[in-house]
Amino acid sequence: MANREQPSIPIQEEETLEKGIDAILEIPMFILAMVMLALFIIEITARLSPQSSRMLLLAQSVIWWIFVAEYLTRVFLAEDHLRYIKEHPADALFIFIPFLRVFRVLSVLRTVRLLQSVHPVTLLKTYVTTRKSLVQLGHIxxxxxxxxxxxxxxxxxxxxxxxxxxxxxxxxxxxxxxxxxxxxxxxxxxxxxxxxxxxxxxxxxxxxxxxxxxxxxxxxxxxxxxxxxxxxxxxxxxxxxxxxxxxxxxxxxxxxxxxxxxxxxxxxxxx
Incomplete structure (x- = not known):
């Protein structure tokens, strides 16, 4: 029995679809990236009540899930999925931000004087969030x-x-x-x-x-x-x-x- 060929999306249609999604998502994703950056600054610099902290965490989680959906969509539409992941490491790292708190092994880095006043996870989150904001800004x-x-x-x-x-x-x-x-x-x-x-x-x-x-x-x-x-x-x-x-x-x-x-x-x- 002959093997059936899997249907594939023509490259031209795939590129057109990707450009269309880019045009739709550019401004909303930039706004969300800036909101995420603002929430991150508030999280670090402000003294929040327990209720405010929960609201802040909820807002961060909602934005994070939106970025996860956007990232997975872009990976799916990419002609070479693995290559896209390799060329966008900051986006991939951004997906793991909520799990960075469990990486206590990074505490070893606190022997470096620079990190004695700033937790390495905080520095990593600062870099990734900034990178995400600048990338979205660059798209627009x-x-x-x-x-x-x-x-x-x-x-x-x-x-x-x-x-x-x-x-x-x-x-x-x-x-x-x-x-x-x-x-x-x-x-x-x-x-x-x-x-x-x-x-x-x-x-x-x-x-x-x-x-x-x-x-x-x-x-x-x-x-x-x-x-x-x-x-x-x-x-x-x-x-x-x-x-x-x-x-x-x-x-x-x-x-x-x-x-x-x-x-x-x-x-x-x-x-």
Whole structure:
């Protein structure tokens, strides 16, 4: 008995379906990623009542299940499932966020001084959540590089604030006592303006240096983009309309020259 071939979706239809799903999910997934990031910051920085903590956990769980469904859908639609998983490790890791609390083996990493004030699971969740937010942001603004840079800078500023708060909150002589202080510090660093707040821990100073370098790079990019915008205003490119007028004038001149040549070549009436 002949084996029946399994029906398959044509590659072109598969790609069309994938693009259609991308177009539908881009903005909702970005909003959920930003909400997840906000909930994560609240979880770490705010003192919540037991009831508020349960509500926060419920909201995180609902968003997490939505991301699980989205991830599995993308894996299913991918032409090469294993390759998709390998090329999107942050998405795969994001799926396991709720289970990170049971990995107590990571406590061994607390021997590193950087991790004595921040639990490694917290650092891992910070990285994965940030990565997810930036990826979703990239999907939406992939053709608008300036908007992507500005929006991603806002995300990085918030994450830098969170990490600085975790590093400095229990340090002796610290000037950063709250998440709000950390945000104010981060804004001053990224905008290269500076402020009266500064870190006292070695780890905080390392982070401050990294954020400062990032801020200088972003400042240069934004300044160049704005300058380019005003240069284009002062020297606009020729429009299609002006090109057509120039061409018409050229044709009229050419026609007039032909007429003059014809007049010159006419034989004289005198013998």
């Amino acid at each position: 603004l992939k053709k608008r590089s300036f908007a992507y840079v500005v929006a991603s800078t806002l995300v990085i500023t918030l994450i830098g604030s969170l990490i600085m708060y975790l590093l400095e909150r229990n340090a002796g002589g610290t000037m950063i006592h709250s998440f709000g202080d950390a945000v104010w510090w981060s804004i001053g660093i990224v905008t290269t303006v500076g402020n009266e707040l500064y870190p006292v821990t070695a780890e905080g100073r390392i982070l401050s240096t990294i954020m400062m370098i990032y801020g200088m790079g972003i400042f240069g990019y934004v300044a160049a983009t704005i300058a380019s915008y005003f240069i284009n205003i002062d020297n606009p490119a020729p429009t299609q309309k002006s090109s057509n007028i120039t061409k018409k004038e050229y044709e009229d001149l050419y026609s007039r020259l032909n007429e003059l040549l014809a007049e010159v070549k006419k034989p004289s009436g005198k013998q």
